[in-house]
Amino acid sequence: MHPETSDASVPDLILDGRPFTRAEGRDHALDAKQIRRLLRIGLLRSVVRGVYVDALVEDSLPLRAAAIAKVAPPDAVACRRTAAWLLGIDTLALSEHADTPKADFVRQTKARAVKISRANGHSQTLFPGDVIDWYGLQITSPMATAVHLARHLRRPFALSALDAMARAGLIxxxxxxxxxxxYPHHPGIVQARELAALIDPAAESPGESWLRLRMIDAGFPAPVPQIEITDGVNGYRIDLGFLDSIPGTADRHLGLEYDSDKWHGTPEKQREDSVRRTRLGRLGWDILPVGRWQVWGEDTALEDSVGKILGLVPRSRRW
Known part of the structure; x- marks a missing residue:
């Protein structure tokens, strides 16, 4: 597998590039120890818990559906985070990116929740039209998926998922x-109503959604995502901005930018950010960079800083 190649050859794909379970691996003389080794050296990757594929195979929605089908009970429907993932939407919590989560399923009937070691079984209401065929797999529709994510995920992850689904044109x-x-009396419906009112397809990343929710939960006016600014030559976009002028100024505004570790962690990128924010300052925008630790930590310094600039007293944190 994966032999040295020349211009005239193509590397063989493990199990021809098809997703497979450990049991299927054994059928092809690939035992658990070999799978762990191939994962460790980067020749295999885990698509979903208990399902693997050659690392050279590109991610795709059909591949995801084929992988989920490997662990799906015949009478179950992929739902919640798994359905969102199959639709191309990432809903994972920050810590879960280090591990492959179990798949989420619900039964179409009123039978008991799905019970399978490699999956999370759920009981939830499915109305007519809530189940669709997706690359040969039964999953909850985008709308049903959105409602159940809004009800059951933690507030920040629910909103970032809803924003992403709206941006993708799914809802x-x-x-x-x-x-x-x-769902007038279903568990989590109060949270779902609150978050549905905040959906904004302009949000371009989970971090922006989390930061926007942090500001709203603090009692501040909802900041506007992706504000476009130009100096007549160059164009800029600010992750989040408050359109009202900063109190005590003629026409200055506060902008917030979520600096993720991935995109803003290098010295070069930090220098670029500094130059860009200096230019925005000349255009009347005071930019407050916000790191992940400020959004997720227990420290209230972020709300205190924004409140001081806006002349508002923040509410206590909700998450």
Whole structure:
């Protein structure tokens, strides 16, 4: 597998590039020890818990569906985070990127929740039209998926998932609000109503959604995502901005930018950010960079700093 190649050859793919379980691996003389070794040296990757594929195979929605089908009970429907993932939406919590989560399933009937070691079984209401065929797999529809994510995920991850689904054109705010009315007394419906009203397809990353929710939960006006600024020559976009002028100024505004570790962690990128924010300052925008630790930590310094600039007293943190 993966032999040295020449211009005239192509490396063989493990199990021809098909996703497979450990049991299927054994059928092809690939035992658990060999799978662990191939994972460790980067020749295999885990698609979903208990399902693997050659590392050279590109990620795709059909591949994801084929992988989930390997662990899906015949009478179950992929739902919640798994359904979102199959639709191309990442809903993982920060810590879960280090591990492959279990798949989420619900039964179409009123039978007991799915029980399988490699999956999370759920009991939830499925209305007519809530189940669709997706690359040969039964999954909850985008709208049903959005409603159940809004009900059951932690607030920040629920909102970032809803924003991403709206940005992808899978849902709209009004549609989700209408759909939520079908669940008047279901668990989590109060949170779902609150978050549905905040859906904004302009948010371009989970970090922006989390930061926006942090500001809203602090009692500040909802900052506007992706504000476009130009100096007549160059164009700029600010992750989040408050459109009202900063109190005590003629026409200065506060902008917030979520500096992720991945995209803003290098010295070169930090220098670029500094130059860009200096230019935005000349255009009337005071930019406050915000790191992940400020959004997720227990320290209230972020809310205190923003509140001081806006002349507002922040509410206590909700998450």
């Amino acid at each position: 709209t705010r009004v549609e989700v609000q209408d759909a939520i009315r079908r």
